[in-house]
Amino acid sequence: MSQSTAFLSYHHDDRIIGETVLAQLAFLASRGEGKPALKCFLDARDIPRGQAWKPIIDENLANKDWLIPVFTGDQSVYCGYEIGTFLQLHVQSPDKRVMALYDVDDEKLPIILRDGQNTQVPPVDNVVEADKVAVSTDEVNFWFRSAVGRFLQDFCLYKGLYTPAHESSEPAAYSNNIALCAKLIANAFALARGTDEKSETPAQIGFELTIRKIGDQRLDKIPGDSVVIGTTLFFDLLGLSLPVSRTQAPMTTWETLRQLLNPGGQKVIPWMHKVEADIRTAAASLSLPSDDVTMRGRNGKVYRPILERHKLFVNGDRRFYLLFIEALDRRFVGVPQSSLLLTSLILASRWRFTYFEKWSDTITKVFGPEVPLPNFADACKQLLYNIEWIEHEAAQFGATDPQALIDAFGSEHKARVERFFSDWQKAKEALQASLELGTEITDFTRDGIHRAVLDFLTATRGQNAEFLQLAIKEYADEIGQGLESRDG
Incomplete structure (x- = not known):
């Protein structure tokens, strides 16, 4: 046989x-x-x-x-x-x-x-x-x-x-x-193939970043050729349309992403700066800092980038998983005008508590000439973070709409409300001419940056005081009118 x-x-x-x-x-x-x-x-x-x-x-x-x-x-x-x-x-x-x-x-x-x-x-x-x-x-x-x-x-x-x-x-x-x-x-x-993935549907907006063959080496910055793979929703949020294939999610590199979001290369994008800092910290096995950075998507909503986890592979690759969590709608319920006045009071007060309530400490112990250079540089970076934060907080509360604020403060204050917006923008642009995220602060550049910071804080200190006074008066009048209407 x-x-x-x-x-x-x-x-x-x-x-x-x-x-x-x-x-x-x-x-x-x-x-x-x-x-x-x-x-x-x-x-x-x-x-x-x-x-x-x-x-x-x-x-x-x-x-x-x-x-x-x-x-x-x-x-x-x-x-x-x-x-x-x-x-x-x-x-x-x-x-x-x-x-x-x-x-x-x-x-x-x-x-x-x-x-x-x-x-x-x-x-x-x-x-x-x-x-x-x-x-x-x-x-x-x-x-x-x-x-x-x-x-x-x-x-x-x-x-x-x-x-x-x-x-x-x-x-x-x-x-x-x-x-x-x-x-x-x-x-x-x-x-x-019973345990193979048949499909995957992301529940959150986010992306993965893979750094090749880095292993346990010190990470000073994210290499430009690091691979970024994100959901279509993530790239839509950034206003980008990248090619999509049947088997591959949209992908690019870290440097290409930076160039797409900042074609002129003239500024550092705060959320990317924050992500890079967190990735460096995580790669060094350190706890992530508590500082908070937000970004506004093309849909007008505000998001916070959060480093969820990261993996180290046997071949030396490191992969970092990031989520963009949408900030909840934080507007107060009630009559829009009075709610917006209260919101304005809270935001302006928080800015005052941060920098102006202890003005002497701000100009001497935080930004003063005797402050060690690394601490001064950290304070400058935090100031830029806080500018982003206050603007995004205002967006979440609906306080970035000039017409909405004019309606809240009353048409008799229209010119002053418009000037609040223009004065803030003018002061911010003057500061950014000397200081942006990523600006290297040295002993040689410190004096010029110090003057720019103090000019910005001095200008906004006056604006803040005026804004609070007007908001308190209008909110008090609004409450009084409500009481009169009830008693009547």
Whole structure:
């Protein structure tokens, strides 16, 4: 009796596939020449633990007619060696066969397999446990003629293991059996992918940043070629439209993202500055600082970037996961005009408490000439953060709309309200002419920056006092009018 022999090579995660292929070949053999007519070796099963694998593999490759690699994206540690050795051992035997079974795109096949005759396994619509797989009358022709069905027919005909002649008394049984075995193998491929992601739907806006091969090296800045992969919602938020493919989320690099958001390169983007600082801190295994930075998206809403977690991979890559959490609508309920007056009072008071209530300490202990340079630089950076914060807070409360504030303060104060906006903008631009995030502060530049900071704080101190006085008066009048209306 001529024996049909095969060597099955598969990754240990694909054991169910290897064992299913063996079981179907054994079943077909039982319908034909008998199970003794089939001899198969499974590399991930038949190599005893602790034994040298090379002699065992070499011996079995030498005495097998077929090498059947199984590939689902993860390659057996022996696969490349096995294919190369099999081809070398049988270079004078053109009838020996290498036939891979795979379920990935052709371009994802290992290079060593791409030039061979391979079998792409079709998907299964309804994945079930093996004992529940059945082939309906309508399906027989499809699975019999499928690539897996043709592979089974070729293998069985190779040395007459199972042929239509074995089913002469029931001719339809041959095609039915081949079809059933083909579907069982395809179902096994699907079962092996049971824990693969079918789809992913982000619940938050965010992105991943991967720094290649950094390992435990000190991270002074995010390399420009670091890969940024984000959701479409994230890039939409930034006003960017990046290419999207069927299998890949929008992606760019850190430097390209910076250039897209700041084409002239004249300023540092606060949220990117904050993200970079947090990533450096996390990479050094330090606790993240509590300073808060916000950004306003193209949709007008305010978001806070939060570094959620990061991973260090064996190959030295580091991947950082960031979320952009939308700030909640914090406007007060009630009559819009009186609510906005109260909001204005709170925001202006917070700015006053931060810098103006202890004015002497601000100009001497925070920004004074005797303050150590690193502390002075930190205070300047925090001032820029606070400017962003107060503007975004105002946006969350609806206080950045000039017409809304005019309605709240009354049309008789329209000119003064408009000047509050223009005075703030003028003072801010004057400050930014000398100081922006990322500006290096040295002993040489300190005096000029110190003057710019004091000019800004002095100008806004007067604006703040005027604004508070007007807001208090108008809010008090609003309350008084409400009381009179109730008593009346």
